[in-house]
Amino acid sequence: MFHLKKKVKNLSKVEGSIVAQSLNEETSNFAQYYFAPNIQTKARRPGRFDDGGQRPFYHSYVPGIFQEIGRFSGKRKGIWLTEQEVSHIHTYILRNCEDILPYESIFANQAREAHADISDQALEEMKQELFAKWLKYYVQSGVTRDQHFPTWFEELVGGPLLQVVSAPMYCTRGYVFCRKARTRIRKTVNYGVVVKTPGLDYYGEITDILEVEYPGLVNLKCTILKCDWYDPTYGQGIKVTRFGVTIINSSRRLDKYDPFIIASQADQVCYLPFPRTSNVNDPWISVTQTNPRSRVEGTSYEEPLQQPFASMPNQTQASSSQVPLVNAENLQLEDLEVAADEEGSDEFAETSESGDSDYSSDSE
Structure with a gap:
């Protein structure tokens, strides 16, 4: 009805x-x-807790960072990035691609040979500024020497387009990432992200969701999150209370320009202010890690198919009594004594009591 x-x-x-x-x-x-398969209709609409994305299809091998499963939501539009933003995004993608790590090692070795007393911090700054340009020159000089490189590799070192696609929402791995500007009038907080590294945990807020495209035959695409990061310094920007709750100082920001991350590196968190009656302007807020939708984290116990221990046989005790020995060369039959009442008796002989049995026939 x-x-x-x-x-x-x-x-x-x-x-x-x-x-x-x-x-x-x-x-x-x-x-x-x-309609074409890429057009979303009512029957093809993904479920509430379904990302609805498909793995991008390429005709040849490409690194995993360009094969992330996810989908954009909301009205998308094209925007133009600055030269600094494009250079920073390109360098970040190169340094987070596993197939580029051998070339990064070559660059580091050449830098240490040219500057013997260079520090690790200075080397990191040199990679951020010169690695992308060095790699492009390395590939171009290799092509002139008839050195073969994969097609996707040549397109990757060429750099992305200045125009990218901006979207308000992105769904991947059970998370729904949103821009902070979109959630100002909402009760939900889907703009919090965290990137965990061996040394520090970086907490931030999503300011934009971008799809970066590399021109060429392969047409590589990568989803990038532009974030505003809090100060990751422990004790100043991040603390852990005695109850195990992580809190951050919302008034302190990261002083280094590093706003871009790959969407597959981010986990979602929720920022909640403390209910205060006094000192309302306290900048410390709590951080809660959110679980991906339709997924429940827990522990499962599977009984082993084989017992964890084996029963050991009891140790036999040596007997001091005499053990009779049998001589195998002189085998003789043993004479068994037959009881007197069993002599001459026939097992199948009829007795007088058999006629008086209840099971006897009427003819008898």
Whole structure:
């Protein structure tokens, strides 16, 4: 009834409204099969807790950071980035690609040979500024020497386009990431992210969601999150209370320009202010790690198919009594004593009591 009531648009003609809307519904259901597979229809709409994304298809091998499963949501638009932003994104993608690590080692060795007393911090700054340009020159000089490189590798070192696609939402791995500007009027907080490293945990807020594209035949695409990071210094920007709750100082920011991360590196967190009656402007807020949708973290115990221990046989005790020995070369039959009442008796002989049995035949 609820489904039929929604079809009523004209209260004076209820039946006609239901028939008209039913025809429109049948028409839309049949017509959706003629649309391209990439067009989202009512039947193809993903569920509430489903990312609905598919792994990008490439005709050749590409690194895993370009094969992330996810989907964009909301109205997308094209924006232009600055030269600094594009250079920083390109360098970040190169340094987080496993296939580029051997070339990064070559760059580090050449830098240490040229500057013997270079420090680790200075080397990191040199990688951030010169590694992308050095790698592009390295590939171009290798091509002139007839050195072969994969097609995706040549397109990657060429750099991305200045124009990228910006989206308000991105769904991946059970998370729904949103821009902070979109959630100002909402009760949900989906803009908090954390990137965990061996040394520090970086907490931040998403300011934009970008899809970076590399021109060429392979057409590599990578999803990037632009974030505003809090100060990761322990004791100043991050603390852990005696109850095990992580709190951050919302008034302190990261002083280094490093706003971009790959979407597959981020986990979602929620920032909650403390309910205070006094000192309302206290900048410390709590951090809660959120679980991916439709996933429950827990421990499972599986009984082993094999017992963890084996029973050991009891140790035999040595007997001090004399054990009779049998000589195998002089085998003789043992004479058994037969009882007197068993001599001459026949096992199958009929007795006088058999005739008086209840099971005897009438003829007897």
